[in-house]
Amino acid sequence: MTDEPGPAERALYLTAVRNGGRLHPDDLARADRPALAALVARGLLTPTPAGYTVANPRSLGDRLGSELRTRATRLLLQAGRLPTALGPLAHAYDALRRPTAPTTDTTHVEGNADIRQRISDLTSGCKEEVLAAQPGPRPIEGLQMALPQDLSLLQRGCSLHTIYQPATLADRTVLRQVDLRTRYGAHVRVLAEPYERVMVFDRTVAVIPAAEDRSRAAFITDPTTVAFLVAHFERDWARATPADRHFDPPHPTGARIVRLLARGLTQRAVATRLGLSERTVAGHIARLRELYDAETLVQLGWQMRGEHDA
Known part of the structure; x- marks a missing residue:
């Protein structure tokens, strides 16, 4: 039996809901019997002296969800143990002497x-x-x-x-x-x-x-x-x-600062041009040098210019 009800089971369950939450055996066709048996097995229909009544599907969802989580945990543990279990076989494979056929580089x-x-x-x-x-x-x-x-x-x-x-x-x-x-x-x-x-x-x-x-x-x-x-x-x-x-693109202001420095402007001139303090400009430059792994401003400008040209 699959984890989720199939189309026939869903249709029969909805029929029972439309009938006030009940199904009478006389209302069922022979073709409905497999779906009926499956719904009873899942706990979505409960047998009564007069027929069947619907059960809350949330209880099935909770139960199946718990079973699936348990199964997933078991598989994860098994996956974690697998490399260790196969370790002796892997060592034997590594030690295997290959056939003495002519070898090439x-x-x-x-x-x-x-x-x-x-x-x-x-x-x-x-x-x-x-x-x-x-x-x-x-x-x-x-x-x-x-x-x-x-x-x-x-x-x-x-x-x-x-x-x-x-x-x-x-x-x-x-x-x-x-x-x-x-x-x-x-x-x-x-x-x-x-x-x-x-x-x-x-x-x-x-x-x-x-x-x-x-x-x-x-x-x-x-x-x-x-x-x-x-x-x-x-x-x-x-x-x-x-x-x-x-993953975390630099601020556009940083790129403008580097372009102005590449034109030959001093740090103070760049700050004046952009209406920023020299301290703010220095902070942008420090972050960009770290981000681009650049040791000098020349290297930083070259790397960012290369990216722009691409």
Whole structure:
């Protein structure tokens, strides 16, 4: 029996309500008997000497709600115990000696499903960090599917560094998914310039597209090549800006202050131009430097100008 009454049960219950809260056996057709039995089993109809009377559906809702919450709690506890229960099997898998077939530094995998599975295996086996440069749009379905594994990665102490383009985080559904990860400690930055797609796991395995339609991927283990890709990622990461402002955008006055400073105005002149105190201007600048992780006003102006141009 399902948790909720089906259409036939609902219709019969409403018929009983319209009849003053009662049903007489003579008023029932043979086709109504399964729905009648189900309503009695659920406690929505109570047998009486004269037939059946309706019961308050709220009591069923309370009872089913309690049962569902108990079931959900049991499943959550089971999910929490599962990694520990599978630990010995995972250790045995890690210690498995692979067949002595010729090894290569690059493995090509075709098909989106096989690529996702291989990346999922690498994420599950990650021990320290994942680096990901993700240009272009991000399908919301893929982000939703990967969320439990990404949160598990973060909860076991690994770091997750991801670079997106500004247009990607303009999608509010994608932004919410990214925000969920940052709450668990993921680091996200935005780079308003072209860069290549890459994922690196524990600085030992790198994944890059091997076809324009991303239906083929190369999994690289050559230390020199992986180090080269990590260096490129770190260069892009250094030029990127923290994504915090996408969750809490800076005040428009701050942007005006930076634009005026970039034109060569002094802090006092900016305060006079905008009708603000120098202390207020200094406060805006300090918050923006922290938000954009900028060490100097020149760097701050360059980062904000790059975002505006994008």
